[in-house]
Structures are given as structure tokens and as C-alpha cells.
Amino acid sequence: xxxxxxxxxxxxxxxxxxxxxxxxxxxxxxxxxxxxxxxxxxxxxxxxxxxxxxxxxxxxxxxxxxxxxxxxxxxxxxxxxxxxxxxxxxxxxxxxxxxxxxxxxxxxxxxxxxxxxxxxxxxxxxxxxxxxxxxxxxxxxxxxxxxxxxxxxxxxxxxxxxxxxxxxxxxxxxxxxxxxxxxxxxxxxxxxxxxxxxxxxxxxxxxxxxxxxxxxxxxxxxxxxxxxxxxxxxxxxxxxxxxxxxxxxxxxxxxxxxxxxxxxxxxxxxxxxxxxxxxxxxxxxxxxxxxxxxxxxxxxxxxxxxxxxxxxxxxxxxxxxxxxxxxxxxxxxxxxxxxxxxxxxxxxxxxxxxxxxxxxxxxxxxxxxxxxxxxxxxxxxxxxxxxxxxxxxxxxx
Amino acid sequence: xxxxxxxxxxxxxxxxxxxxxxxxxxxxxxxxxxxxxxxxxxxxxxxxxxxxxxxxxxxxxxxxxxxxxxxxxxxxxxxxxxxxxxxxxxxxxxxxxxxxxxxxxxxxxxxxxxxxxxxxxxxxxxxxxxxxxxxxxxxxxxxxxxxxxxxxxxxxxxxxxxxxxxxxxxxxxxxxxxxxxxxxxxxxxxxxxxxxxxxxxxxxxxxxxxxxxxxxxxxxxxxxxxxxxxxxxxxxxxxxxxxxxxxxxxxxxxxxxxxxxxxxxxxxxxxxxxxxxxxxxxxxxxxxxxxxxxxxxxxxxxxxxxxxxxxxxxxxxxxxxxxxxxxxxxxxxxxxxxxxxxxxxxxxxxxxxxxxxxxxxxxxxxxxxxxxxxxxxxxxxxxxxxxxxxxxxxxxx
Numbered sequence: 109x110x111x112x113x114x115x116x117x118x119x120x121x122x123x124x125x126x127x128x129x130x131x132x133x134x135x136x137x138x139x140x141x142x143x144x145x146x147x148x149x150x151x152x153x154x155x156x157x158x159x160x161x162x163x164x165x166x167x168x169x170x171x172x173x174x175x176x177x178x179x180x181x182x183x184x185x186x187x188x189x190x191x192x193x194x195x196x197x198x199x200x201x202x203x204x205x206x207x208x209x210x211x212x213x214x215x216x217x218x219x220x221x222x223x224x225x226x227x228x229x230x231x232x233x234x235x236x237x238x239x240x241x242x243x244x245x246x247x248x249x250x251x252x253x254x255x256x257x258x259x260x261x262x263x264x265x266x267x268x269x270x271x272x273x274x275x276x277x278x279x280x281x282x283x284x285x286x287x288x289x290x291x292x293x294x295x296x297x298x299x300x301x302x303x304x305x306x307x308x309x310x311x312x313x314x315x316x317x318x319x320x321x322x323x324x325x326x327x328x329x330x331x332x333x334x335x336x337x338x339x340x341x342x343x344x345x346x347x348x349x350x351x352x353x354x355x356x357x358x359x360x361x362x363x364x365x366x367x368x369x370x371x372x373x374x375x376x377x378x379x380x381x382x383x384x385x386x387x388x389x390x391x392x393x394x395x396x397x398x399x400x401x402x403x404x405x406x407x408x409x410x411x412x413x414x415x416x417x418x419x420x421x422x423x424x425x426x427x428x429x430x431x432x433x434x435x436x437x438x439x440x441x442x443x444x445x446x447x448x449x450x451x452x453x454x455x456x457x458x459x460x461x462x463x464x465x466x467x468x469x470x471x472x473x474x475x476x477x478x479x480x481x482x483x484x485x486x487x488x489x490x491x492x493x494x495x496x497x498x499x500x501x502x503x504x505x
Numbered sequence: 506x507x508x509x510x511x512x513x514x515x516x517x518x519x520x521x522x523x524x525x526x527x528x529x530x531x532x533x534x535x536x537x538x539x540x541x542x543x544x545x546x547x548x549x550x551x552x553x554x555x556x557x558x559x560x561x562x563x564x565x566x567x568x569x570x571x572x573x574x575x576x577x578x579x580x581x582x583x584x585x586x587x588x589x590x591x592x593x594x595x596x597x598x599x600x601x602x603x604x605x606x607x608x609x610x611x612x613x614x615x616x617x618x619x620x621x622x623x624x625x626x627x628x629x630x631x632x633x634x635x636x637x638x639x640x641x642x643x644x645x646x647x648x649x650x651x652x653x654x655x656x657x658x659x660x661x662x663x664x665x666x667x668x669x670x671x672x673x674x675x676x677x678x679x680x681x682x683x684x685x686x687x688x689x690x691x692x693x694x695x696x697x698x699x700x701x702x703x704x705x706x707x708x709x710x711x712x713x714x715x716x717x718x719x720x721x722x723x724x725x726x727x728x729x730x731x732x733x734x735x736x737x738x739x740x741x742x743x744x745x746x747x748x749x750x751x752x753x754x755x756x757x758x759x760x761x762x763x764x765x766x767x768x769x770x771x772x773x774x775x776x777x778x779x780x781x782x783x784x785x786x787x788x789x790x791x792x793x794x795x796x797x798x799x800x801x802x803x804x805x806x807x808x809x810x811x812x813x814x815x816x817x818x819x820x821x822x823x824x825x826x827x828x829x830x831x832x833x834x835x836x837x838x839x840x841x842x843x844x845x846x847x848x849x850x851x852x853x854x855x856x857x858x859x860x861x862x863x864x865x866x867x868x869x870x871x872x873x874x875x876x877x878x879x880x881x882x883x884x885x886x887x888x889x890x891x892x893x894x895x896x897x898x899x900x901x902x
Contacts, residue, residue, distance in 0.1 A: 118704045119759055120672055122623045122645070128765040155573035163576070167564035176552035179560070179745035211608050211749075211771040218770045222644050226519045227624075243769040247619050248519070275517055307515045348576035350776040352608075362516055368525040372640040373615045373770065374608040379747040381775055 124247045142453070146490035148477040149458040151285060151433055154408075157401045158348045159388065166387035170380065178380045184371040185209070186355070187382035193389060194341070194355050200331035206357050208366055211377045213315055213342040213354030217244035219369045220311055220338055223362065224275050225250045232270060232277040234262055236465035236474070238285045238313065241278055250275070252467040259427065261291035264302050276309040276338075282317040282325045283432020286465045286476040290430050293326040300332040315342040315354075318398050320431035321406040335359045338366075343385055345433075346398050351381045405433065405480050408487060412479040415491035421499050426477075433480045436462070438473050443501055445475040452497040457490040521644045539850070543887035545874040546855040548682060548830055551805075554798045555745045556785065563784035567777065575777045581768040582606070583752070584779035590786060591738070591752050597728035603754050605763055608774045610712055610739040610751030614641035616766045617708055617735055620759065621672050622647045629667060629674040631659055633862035633871070635682045635710065638675055647672070649864040656824065658688035661699050673706040673735075679714040679722045680829020683862045683873040687827050690723040697729040712739040712751075715795050717828035718803040732756045740782055742830075743795050748778045802830065808881040809874065812888035818896050823874075830877045833859070835870050840898055842872040849894040854887040 170178050185191065186209025194209075195202040210216045217240065225231060225248035233241065235254040245252065255277070256266040262279065271277075279299075281291035291299070303310055312329045330337035334357075342354040358366050370376070412435060416426055423440030437459075439445060445461035452458065462474025482490060567575050582588065583606025591606075592599040607613045614637065622628060622645035630638065632651040639649065652674070653663040659676065668674075676696075678688035688696070700707055709726045727734035731754075739751040755763050767773070809832060813823055820837030834856075836842060842858035849855065859871025879887060 119621070119706050119756070121759075121762060122619065122621055122626070124623075125620050125762045125766075128620075128762055128769065130761075130765060150578075152578055155577060158572060158576040160568050160572040160576070163572075164565060164568045167568070168561055171557050171561045171564070175555060175557040175560075177747075179555040179557070179747035180552060181547070181549055181741075181746045211774075214769075215771040222519065223522050223525075224516070224519055226521075229519070240769075240772070243765075247766065247769060309516050344578075348777075349578045350574075350576035352771060352773070352775040359516070362518075364527075365518060365522045365525055368527060368640075369522075369644065372525065372611075372637075372644060374612040374749060375637070376749070377608075378749040378775060378778055380745075381778070 124249055127246050127249065145453065145456055145458050146482050146486045146493070147458045148479070148482065148490060148494075149460050150481055151478050152481045153345055153349060153433075154404060154480050157404065159393070159397055162388045162393065163348070163384060166384045170383045170387055174383060178383045180379065182376050182379035184367055184376045186377060187379060187386060190382045190386040193386060194357075197394075198357065199327060200334060202334075202357055206360065206363060208356040208358060208363065208370060209377050209382060210354045210356055210370065211374055212344060212349070212352040213313065213340045214240055214244060215370075215373065216340040216354055216356045217241050217313070219356065219366050219373065220340075221245045221248045221250075222369045223365045230274040232267065232274050232308075233467050234279055234284070235467075235469070236286055236462060237278065237467060238280050239465050241313065242467060254467045254469060259289055261289075261295040262299060264298055267299075268302065268306065271306045271308045274308060276311045277303065278311045278313065279329070280313040280315075281329060282314055283319060283429055283434070285316070285432075286434055286460070286462060287436040288427060288429035288432055288434040289436070290325050296326050296329055296332070300329050304333055304336055310337045311340070312337050313340045315340070315345055316432040318346050319402060319405055319433065321402060321409065322430065325431065330357065335361075338362065346394055346401065347385060347388065351385060353377060353381055353385055402431070405431075408479045408482070408484060409435070411484040411487045412477065412491060415488050416495075419492045419495035421495065421502065424498060433478050435477045435479060437475045437477060438471070439475070439498065440502060441473070443498070444472045446472065448475070448497060448501045451501055452494055455493040455497045457493040457497070459494070521646055524643050524646065542850065542853055542855050543879050543883045543890070544855045545876070545879065545887060545891075546857050547878055548875050549878045550742055550746060550830075551801060551877050554801065556790070556794060559785045559790065560745070560781060563781045567780045567784055571780060575780045577776065579773050579776035581764055581773045583774060584776060584783060587779045587783040588752075590783060591754075594791075595736075595754065596724060597731060599731075599754055603757065603760060605753040605755060605760065605767060606774050606779060607751045607753055607767065608771055609741060609746070609749040610710065610737045611637055611641060612770065613737040613751055613753045614638050614710070616753065616763050616770065617737075618642045618645045618647075619766045620762045627671040629664065629671050629705075630864050631676055631681070632864075632866070633683055633859060634675065634864060635677050636862050638710065639864060642675075651864045651866060656686055658686075658692040659696060661695055664696075665699065665703065668703045668705045671705055673708045674700065675708045675710065676726065677710040677712075678726060679711055680716060680826055680831070682713070682829075683831055683857070683859060684833040685824060685826035685829055685831040686833070687722050693723050693726055693729070697726055701730055701733060707734045708737070709734050710737045712737075712742055713829040715743050715791075716799060716802055716830070718799060718806065719827070722828065727754065732758075735759065743791055743798065744782060744785065748782060750774060750778055750782055799828070802828075802877050805876040805879070805881060805884060806832070808884045809876040809888060812885050813892075816889045816892035818892060818899065821895060830875050832874045832876060834872045834874060835868070836872070836895065837899060838870070840895070841869045843869065845872070845894060845898045848898055849891055852890040852894045854890040854894070856891070
């Protein structure tokens, strides 16, 4: 036996590994992590919104009063008190037994994929859709099909044409990532009825729903047909992402298999983190805290929209989000957001090209801007720089 | 459309969901969670070993000094300082770039399964093997094949006979769960050579390796052939399980795909927890702390072995673990540990029937006893009760 045989065992990768590729966004974020770059790229909540002193007090209390339990192995379902709080806060009747605490809502997508997707299963998504969902579904090797979508949500005729045999429709109705758009009440009512007629289950992702500016978004799809929907929620945007806590609300027919998948995936989400969050939110903290996040993000969104109005050349279009973290921009005909990016970085500003968010048929003219990480002053400077980059890109081709 | 159509969307589950079943152990733990039951069933570390005051000080410091970073989204690879600490603590040269922080070492198994197992792929395991590994592998639908094993480790002839086409061999060489046995130096050397000759990759799981009683276990298999092994480690047994932190050390050829799988699974493990642990262990804390765990578990193991010597009827056999958390017991011919369990619970003591730990061909006479959760007094009482239950079971049949 030669030495190189000892040192080179022939790893054979699973077929699915070939389909697993780096997140375009994470790669872009690395490129744009130069000092001084104003980033509209990441979807990072503003650290100003992290309630650090409340976390600190909660850590001390949890470790003092229930340290042994907080640090021990725990139930895969999650900390019962937190599950009760989640159920009580949702705008439809939810039994805490339907709530499964997850390691961020990204894990909710992983568990849904494991339980519902076979190789080749048809999965319907919006156009465009959340990239992290595509990444979570990919290892289970679905056939992902984009459903045409407009500013109000998915197109029901296209949905109907594509629904046959689909395992589920994945939607993010509130302040969508990446477009910032919100599905209207009328569209929700129609979609809920149509999906039920079609026998099409819905996976509803709602990480941003609490971050509305002036009025709350319409009732979730899950509230309209709880047995036909899996609902995913998150503490990342209302408390902090670094705790990695989210949740699934599942119909009783699905819950046991999601629970098994959860147990096999990481046994349970950190009990210490769950107890910390329960301690922080137990006395209505979110009702006082979340309005401060809304006000901050609204002011930053307003600043971005005003700066765009002031600086953007003719032919650039964007929407007006009613909440969340993102504005969706479309460049004039002939321009390409991927080609624009290095020019924008040269001018000190970063964004994510919209092409990253399409399951198929990407619109190369689109791009996503986040208004939550940069300050108002940075937003003004950054939008002016981006507008200048677009002008140059248009002039030089 | 009728109301029941609205309320009953036809969820179609993935094929793999049929193979995902509740953990026998978790179900048993529920049955045995009656007040007053002395449990040798769970593999729960003693809460006496949780360094609560150190965690409390670390929480305060991390939130005060780097709260914004600890609570923000973070790199999927893990907190760089913690990765450096992990690499430096391992007994062979490891580049921190090879270390991937996971949400408990259970997640390491999930990621390995996603990257290495196709439907029908042959995966080799010890006889018996860790149940959590079987649960993590099952969703990827492998053909799991048990390799004959003796007190020193896997049988190399049987391994050779079964290795053709196998994606990897999964082994837990130190104080194995469930048997408590340790693979000898001689067997490790021979297995490492044979696996290299066969071109058989090894997945080495080492959650208990630091919990030795008198002498450290032999060098890991990964140290002997780093390119041919994936190594899984955990902070659950040396610090606390409730933080859910483990790690993978992977060859450079595998790391990128494991990282993609990690990102899709939960983006990253909680940054707050990673910084807390790094803060606690940075000044050699584990070198002072782990010896206290070793001493405690050794005293509890000694108490269990002495009580068994005193109380067990003839024909009951058990091993003498050199570390870890478990003793493996074999009942006299004709007895069955699953049938014994309710009788033992009636007498106030619980264990896990060994049958739960076999991929195939279970030995119904085996059972697993954990000596780490109960106190020495409880161990004495519990073993006497278990011996009485075995006597009655043998007498009544």
C-alpha cells in the first residue's frame, strides 16, 4: 500500500451535493465587505434594534432560576412556555401542540423539504422568491416551478395551470424577500379558495409580518385554512437573528413527521436560548419593542425612497414597500444588474442583483435594496452613488 | 366547494417520511418520567457538571463587549475564534478552515448524510450503533449494514466482506453509545490501514472521548488518516447540551459541500452561544473543569459496577467501561430486555433495551445503563431494584 492510498480515501458524494452551491448572496456579501462600502445588499436587521440589556437580564435570571434545565437536553418540540406564547400571539386559534420551535425559520424550510419533497416532486414558488427557501429545498431534489406573480401576489390562472401534482406552493406574503411586496387581502382570499379547490397545500413563510409601517398586513393564509397550510415564523427580525430561533405551526396530520425530522436534524433547538426569549417576551415586551423597530425601518425606507426620487435617472422603477426590509428596483431596458454591481462597488455601494432570486427565467434588470442596515445618512450617500453608477453603466453600455 | 375541502388539503408526504419514526428512546423516556423513577435510561449529563456561574459571567461579558455581533447573522462556518480553539485542542494538526461549527453533533450527522448518502447507498455501522446516527441517516434512505463487532471494535474480516460500494463506515470508538466499549489501539491501527486499503471513508463520532477515567483513549482514527475521515465532536458532554454546539472536522475535499448543507439547514449555529463558549473556555477552563466530570462519572460508574456485582443474579453479564456514560448488560438466555422494562419500571427503575441500537439482527437480551444522571445512592437503590426485577422476570418467564 502506498502512502497516497492511505491519505486519499475516495469520497463519493451524494447526487444532491452536485446541486448544492454557494449562496450567490453570501458570495456577493464577501466581495462587498470592503471597509467603507455602504451595503444595501444584506438583509441584516439593524443592531440598534437588539434589546441587549433585556437579554442580559434574562440570561442572568434563566441561569440563576433554571440553569440546570436550560443547559440540559430538552424536548424536540421546544420549550412549552415559549410554544404557548407563540400560539397565543398568532391571529388565529392555534393549539400550542401544533407549534414546533426551530433553529431559525431556515430550519423550518429544511424540515418541510424533508417531509414533503421527493426527488422530482413539483414545488411551486413565487416569481421571484426567497433564495434561502430554494437552498433548503434543493437537497431534496424537487422540480421547482415559478408561478407568475404581480405586485399583488401570485397569478391565480398561472397557478391553476401549474398546480397539478405539486406538493405545495411556497409563498412569503408579507413584505416579501426579495421584492418587499405584500399580497393584498383580495388576492389572499382568492388564493386561499383556489388552493383549497385545487387541493394544493401552502407553505407560508412570515419572517417580516410584524415589521409593518402604517397598517398591519392582511390576515395570513394559514388563518384562512389552517389544515391546508404550514406556517413559518421567526424571532430573528423582532428580537435578534443570532439566537437562531423560529417556529413552525403545522396541521396535526403533519406535525409528527416534522417532529421526527427535527429530532434527527439537531435533537432540539438550544433550550437556553428558548428560555431567554420566553423570559424577555413574557410581559408584553414585543408590544413595546416592535413599534420602535417599525418606526426606525420606516424612517430608513422613507429616506431611501426620497433619495431615489431625487437621484435616479429616468427609466429606473421601484416599488413602495408597506413594511419589511427591502425595496425592489428595475433598471431601464438594456441594463443588467449583475454587470452594474462591480461598478456600484467601485463607487462604494453594494446591492444584490435580482437574478439570484428566480427559480427560472430571471429578469436581469432587477435588483434588491435593503434599507435596514445602513443609517439615513449612509442611505442618502449610497443612493446617490448607486444612481451615478447606473448613469455611467447606461452611458457606457 | 364544501367546507371540508377547504379544511383538508391533501398533504402528500415524501417517501422518506414513512421511514422516519419516533425515537424508541424518547418514547421510553416519556413512559419512565414518572415521579420517583430512578432512571438509567437517558444519556443526560449530570447537571452538577454544568458550569453555571462561568456561563453567567460569559453571557454578561459577551453581551456587553460584542452584543451587536453576537446577536447578528453570522458566518455559516462558525465563529472564527471558536474554530481556532477547536482546531488547537485536537490531537493532530487541524487547520481551523477545516472546522465547521454545528448545532450539536447531531447536526453533523444530518449534514454528513445529506452530502454522502443517496437513496440505497450502503452505509456501514457497528453492532450495535448509536441510534441518533441511524435517525440522522434514515431520511436520506441508505441501506444500513451492521458490521460484526466485539469488545475491541469492528471485526475487520466482516468489514472487508461488506465494504464494497459502501459510502462510509460510521464508528464511535470512545466509550461507545450504547455499549460503553472503547476500540483498542491495535484495532484502530488495523482498521485505519484496512479502510485505506479498501478505499472506505470513515465517519468518526467522538462525543465522549474526553470523559476517560484513568487513561486517555487511543488516538482518533481521524488523526491516522485525516483525508479519509470526517470527525464529529461536541461541547454537550464537557460543557452543556442545552447550548447545542458541536463541530465537524472535514477533509478539504468535503468541506465546501458540508458548508452548503449547513447554510441550507439553519444558516449558522447561534453566534451568541458560540461566543459564550469561546469566552468560557479561552483560558484553559476545560483543563480544570473536565477532570471534575471524569472524577464524578468514575465514582458513579464504580458504584454501579459494585452494586451489580453485589446484586445481579448469575448469568447476567456486563462490561467495565473505561470512560463515558454507559454500561452494557446482557441478560441470561431466554430473557428479553423489552419485556423486562415494564417490570423494572414497576419497581422504580428504568433503562433502555438494547434492541433500539441495532440496525439489524438485534440481540434481545441486551440493555443499556447510564450511570451519569442518578446519584450514587440512587444507583445503589436502582441496581438492587433492577436485579430484583430480573430475578422475577427469570422466575416467571
